Amino acid sequence: MIENRSTAATKSHQRVFAALILTSILSLGAAMTLLQSASASPVEPSQDAVGLMLKQKRPGNPNNSGANRLPTQVANAVRKDLSSTTGIAPGKLKITEYSRQTWSDGCLGLGKAHESCLAALVPGWRVVLSDGRKTWAYRTDNQARVLRLEESQPDPATLPKSLADAVLKDAIRRTGAPSSELRIVKTEKRSWPNSCLGLNEPGVGCLLMMVPGWEVTVEGSQQLLVYRTKESGSAVLLDEAASKITNSANLRESVLAAVLKQASAQLNVPASSLKIVDAEQKTWPNPCMFNFGKICTREYNPIAGWQVTVANSAQRLVYRTDKSASKVMLDKEASQITNAQAPESVSKAVLQQVSELSGMPISSLRIVKAEQKKWPDKCLGISSPLILCAPASSEGVPGWLVTVEAGKERFVYRTNADGSAGAFDGVASLPESVANAVLRDVSKLSRIPMSSLSIIQAQRQTWDGCLGISKPGVACPEVGISGWEVVVSDNQNTWVYHTDNNSKVALNKDGSKAPNTTTLNPTKIPSSELPPSLTQGMVFRAIASGGIAGRTYETTLMNDGLLMQIRVGDANDSERRVFRVSPKQVKQFEQLLKRQKFSRFNQLRYSPSSGAADYINMMISSQNSTTAYADIVQNQIPQPLQEVIKAWNALYASRQPL
The missing domain is CATH 3.10.450 (Nuclear Transport Factor 2; Chain: A,)
Structure with missing residues (x-):
């Protein structure tokens, strides 16, 4: 009986002891779960922040085993690098999120300008760390031999949400990536130089003005898109030169390797100097699509594959492949291959x-x-002239x-x-059309054969609406016209021209060094075409009409030094401008009119030859005389009249706003 009691007591103690052990194990497991959850779960962003920073993937779970768990060497490497960068002790840096990624190149998608990045898909990790106040995001390869720190996240309070939404909407459209894989990684307030936000295109006129806006960088799905926007969001433009956009994110590595190998052999350059710039899944209608130059049968026998574009700094090759790249053919017609062998x-x-x-x-x-x-x-x-050449x-x-x-x-x-x-x-x-237009005009002006003239200098320029040659009383439209400044010589004289990119030309008389040509014979201005006489208090008036703008401006000098400019036909008088010059300048100008005997040119008109276009008609008047001339023949009118025009231009240039 005593033995049975002892045995029962022993069994009871054993059951209690086992229960205590089991309870301890469960408590320890719960504690470990809480500890791991605390270190792995990121703080959820606010609703506003979600619009600006869209998660690329769900956070990694430390309880996952095998391939989904962040390798210790990667975790240690990013902590060590961030600690050395910020001075924060590694123990205070917690990994709040990580996810597997496949980066678009050897720079992990974060290559800098002029940096050469290996064109290859690189498997790796994206790791987010925090010290409790700030977060940092790293990109690594699988072994953390390559580390890249992403730019700081934008402050959701600075970039308007409507603007962020517009940018992300365009990025989704361009990349085809889901919104969950795109995020804004950088924002910066900018002032753009013109209405095109500094992204000028040939043939597009851009208004010269300061436009406040933003530069916004979007990243994800192995893409990098840089946008320029207006502050209001009414314009969202992609800066293609600063962006890195490809459709090759889903391109199989076997296809990529096969195409790069063939392109390398085709161009006789290392594969590292080549880049996949576009890749598109295709369904070819017939296998003989890979046999260019041979006769294809007409039956529909579809084959899945890729169209891959490879480029370096000088060449662009387009390849067609089947799905596995067992067949790779160069599409010569779609490619851009040159024989250039420059280094x-x-x-x-x-x-x-x-x-x-x-x-x-x-x-x-x-x-x-x-x-x-x-x-x-x-x-x-x-x-x-300003540079000495060794x-x-x-x-x-x-x-x-x-x-x-x-x-x-x-x-x-x-x-x-x-x-x-x-x-x-x-x-x-210099475009041939521009060169010919300039040489023809110089030949007509100077009476020198085109064969005796040569273009000795040409520089690209962006002009205003007057091609950079302003006239008194003429307001030049503030548009950006792409063109040229061209210098022509006959070995003794030089002529400087401003042009657009086609055949509009204008002589820069101040920049030219050429003798006066034969004086034109004037014609008489009919009385019916004369403007109203100057009224009391007026000293001089210039009326400019025609030209590229096609508007008429009237500028009047008063005897008290006021200089008033209006646009004829402006019903609201919105373009009225009032300036001032000194009384001394007014007196000197009146004396010059008398000295040059301006009255002897009364009712005379100096016109260009028939066929001339885009010139400005000037009609200038004093109290007792009116004369007219075209700006393109100014150096062919009598010298005294040229002196009057020169003095008027100088007076107008010295004006001061009221």
Whole structure:
């Protein structure tokens, strides 16, 4: 009996002890779960923040095992790097989120300008850390041998939500990525130089004005999109040159490798210098689509595959493949292949310069010709009055003459052997239509045959509506007209012209050094075409009409120094301007009118030859005389009248606002 009691007691103690152990294990497990949840769960963003920072993926769960768990070496590497950057102890940095990613290139999608990034899909991790007050996001490869810190997240309070929504909407449309994979990573307030937000395109007129707005960077799905916007959000424009957009995120690695291998062999360049710029899934109607140049049967026998575009700084190749890339064929008609053999450093330098000059992304440019040259001096044969050029050796300076196509425009650059020095060759780049228009006008003006004239200098310019040549009393539209400044010479005289990109030309008389040409014979102005006489208190009046703007402006000088300008036909008088000059200047101008005997030109008109276009008609009046002339024949009118016009221009230029 005693033995049975003892046995029962022992069993009872064993049951209690087992229960205590089980309870301890459960408590410890719960504590570990709470600890892991605290370290892994991020703080949920506010509703406003969600609109600005869309999650790319759900946070990683530390309880996951195997491939989904963040490797210890990655966690340690990002903590160590952030600690060295911020000075925060590694123990105070907690990983709040992580997710597996496949990055678009060797720079993990965060390559800087001019940085060469390996064109390959890189598996890795995105890791978010926090010290309790601020968060940081890292990108790594699988072993954390490559680390990249993302830009700080934008403050949701600064960028208007409506603007953020508009940007993200466009990014979704362009990339085809779901909204959950896109996020705004950077915002910056900017003031853009014109109505095109600084993204000028050939043939598009942009109003010259300061436009407040934003630069917004969107990232996700292996894409980087940089936007320029107006402050109101009424304009949202993609900066293609600053963006990195491809459709190759879903491209299979076997296809990528096969295409890059073939392109490398085709161009005889390393694969690391090539980049996949576009990839599109296709369904080819027939397998013989891979046998270019051969006769294809007409039956529909679809085959799934890809169309992949590969590019470097000078070439653009389009390939067609089947789904596994067991067949890869070059589409020669769709490709842009040149025989240019300029070194990669030269090609990159020239394309970067052309991109900045033209405003077009490098992906839209194409090198069409490259020639080896021996330049006569260190200035590459392009002289300037303000620059002293060191002479070359007897063998000359080795280099390249590179021609680039940018849409309908052509850019020619001279470089040294490695592209570290270069110069824009404006004369060689000048459109033929512009060159011919300028030479014809100089020949007509000077009576010198075109064969005896040569263009010695040409520079790209952006003009206002008057092509940069203002006239007294004429308000020039503030539009950006792409064009040229062209200098012509006959070895003794020079003529400077301002042009657009086609055939509109205007002589810059102040910049030219040429003798006066034959004086024109005037005609009489009919009395019916004379303007009203000046009233009491008026000293001088200039009426300008015609030109590119097609408007008429009237500028009047009063004897008290007031200078008033109106636009004829402006019902609201909204363009009235009032300025002032000194009484001394008024008196000097009146004396000049008498000295040059302005009255002898009364009712005389000096007109250009028939066929001239886009010139400005000027009609100038004093108290007792009126004469008229066209601006393009100003250097062919009598010298005394030229002196009057010159003095009036100087007086107008010295005006001060009231």
